[in-house]
Amino acid sequence: MTDNTNTLLKCLADGSFTREQATAVAEQFQNVTIEDDQGTHFRLVVRRDGEMIWRGGILKRAAYWLNRYIEFYGIRKTK
Template identity: 50%
Template sequence: MMTGAFYYKVTDMPDCTSLLLPEGEGPFSRTQAIAVTTAYRNVFIEDDQGTHFRLVIRDSYNQLLWWAWNFEARAWYWLNRYLLSHGIPRH
């Protein structure tokens, strides 16, 4: 079960659903991060320090596209934008 995340229908791509982080002002949780990394092949948890970690998106050549620490305010906003444009869903 993917607790803390939700499915969003992408309107310009019929029959495509993307797993995104819910909107909010605060940080995202490890549970939410795991849900996203489970749904996408190119999203990873890195620099794991226990209570703090980075969520990163990489391209098909493993080049870094985006990253944020889990405690950053509104990190979900940019994560969701990059997931919509660069996320590679697991099928």
């Protein structure tokens, strides 16, 4: 049995992020998803009770704020 709270959490760098990085983070949480995928750009979205509380995309500091919202509102997936 593993303790889910001690597993390594993949976070985004505070600058911009790639689709691969966003996917790695979204795969760890029940309420973090990639949305508005246009092929060339996308948004990483954090939801609480189905309601969007933060989204980030191609802005330079998007990952900084996403990390803070994920840290506070993110619901980790269990294995």
